[in-house]
Amino acid sequence: MAVTTQVARGSLQYEEFYGFAQSPFTLAPDPRFLYPSPSHEEAIRQLLQTIKRREGVAVLSGDIGTGKTTVCRTVLEQLDMKLFTSLVLNPFLSGEELLREILLDFGVVSREAVRSGRIIAASRHELIATLHEFLTSLLPIGASGVLIIDEAQHLSPQVLEEIRVLSNLETNQSKLIQIVLVGQLNLLDLLKQPEQKQLDQRVSLRAVLTPLGRMDLEAYVIHRLSVAGEMGQVAFEDRALDVVLNASGGVPRLINLICDRSLMIGAQSDARVITTQMIHAAVISLGLQTPTRQRQWWREISLGRMAALFDWRRWTNRVSS
Ligand SMILES: Nc1ncnc2c1ncn2[C@@H]1O[C@H](COP(=O)(O)OP(=O)(O)O)[C@@H](O)[C@H]1O
Ligand SMILES: [Mg+2]
Numbered sequence: 520m521a522v523t524t525q526v527a528r529g530s531l532q533y534e535e536f537y538g539f540a541q542s543p544f545t546l547a548p549d550p551r552f553l554y555p556s557p558s559h560e561e562a563i564r565q566l567l568q569t570i571k572r573r574e575g576v577a578v579l580s581g582d583i584g585t586g587k588t589t590v591c592r593t594v595l596e597q598l599d600m601k602l603f604t605s606l607v608l609n610p611f612l613s614g615e616e617l618l619r620e621i622l623l624d625f626g627v628v629s630r631e632a633v634r635s636g637r638i639i640a641a642s643r644h645e646l647i648a649t650l651h652e653f654l655t656s657l658l659p660i661g662a663s664g665v666l667i668i669d670e671a672q673h674l675s676p677q678v679l680e681e682i683r684v685l686s687n688l689e690t691n692q693s694k695l696i697q698i699v700l701v702g703q704l705n706l707l708d709l710l711k712q713p714e715q716k717q718l719d720q721r722v723s724l725r726a727v728l729t730p731l732g733r734m735d736l737e738a739y740v741i742h743r744l745s746v747a748g749e750m751g752q753v754a755f756e757d758r759a760l761d762v763v764l765n766a767s768g769g770v771p772r773l774i775n776l777i778c779d780r781s782l783m784i785g786a787q788s789d790a791r792v793i794t795t796q797m798i799h800a801a802v803i804s805l806g807l808q809t810p811t812r813q814r815q816w817w818r819e820i821s822l823g824r825m826a827a828l829f830d831w832r833r834w835t836n837r838v839s840s
Contacts, residue, residue, distance in 0.1 A: 581728030584772025
């Protein structure tokens with residue numbers, strides 16, 4: 520209880536205390552904070568290239584919190600202005616609702632028309648025909664459509680079938696709409712099921728985001744601190760970052776939670792250096808596990824023993840020679 524109250528008090532002040540212009544470790548998928556780890560950079564590059572080449576369906580997958588939504592938003596920001604884009608964040612919609620959402624995002628129908636119920640009466644066939652007509656009308660100006668669906672591992676078989684139909688809209692030369700499915704790792708299994716075979720065969724890119732390793736984790740933390748306006752008023756101890764890695768498994772969302780909490784704890788004791796103890800306190804107050812901590816202690820002890828044994832052998836050799 521005491522920890523919660525202290526943290527709530529700290530949360531109002533630590534940005535100010537360390538001179539940040541904004542919170543460095545927010546959980547929002549804000550592209551301004553994007554750190555281009557090799558896996559994130561490669562995924563963005565591949566997605567942009569697939570969209571540009573209109574190669575059909577692309578899949579971006581990764582564990583929870585690895586940065587999928589952030590990557591999507593970054594890709595959307597970098598796309599050619601000519602493209603009409605639709606980012607669908609709710610995967611629990613029906614096939615018709617998906618089509619309406621896309622028409623709305625592309626600006627083919629107005630929000631007012633949807634709200635007033637005029638579009639509700641349109642059949643699935645009419646909605647697809649309207650979309651097809653619009654996409655075809657873009658061809659002379661070299662434009663096309665891009666549909667990105669987040670949390671796609673939750674899509675129903677009916678909607679996946681709708682997506683397959685959309686992926687079939689094409690001219691002799693290229694696709695009329697580029698589709699990007701974004702989801703957790705089980706999305707790949709979902710697409711491998713026999714009933715999704717047709718859609719799976721249309722997938723031309725499978726990009727996977729991986730958690731950060733130790734070097735990238737450090738660069739990530741420094742990057743986010745500097746984007747938030749850090750001016751040398753706070754630093755993380757090297758060993759503290761080892762603990763962050765251990766407790767987060769290198770998953771950016773968990774790194775953010777731990778670093779945010781440890782900065783609150785640091786500010787409460789006027790600390791300019793975030794220590795291992797502060798990270799441990801943050802991890803405990805967040806209720807996170809450090810699964811490999813014990814193992815690491817063992818490793819350290821065993822390494823210590825090995826080193827001692829090694830020195831002892833050298834010493835005994837020297838004595839006996
Ligand atoms: N490469 C990255 N650079 C900066 N921040 C990142 C990166 N990857 C993830 N994050 C941050 O981690 C948090 C979770 O990312 P998010 O995109 O929501 O993950 P996911 O969609 O995979 O669950 C967000 O605060 C996001 O800004
Ligand atoms: Mg997400």
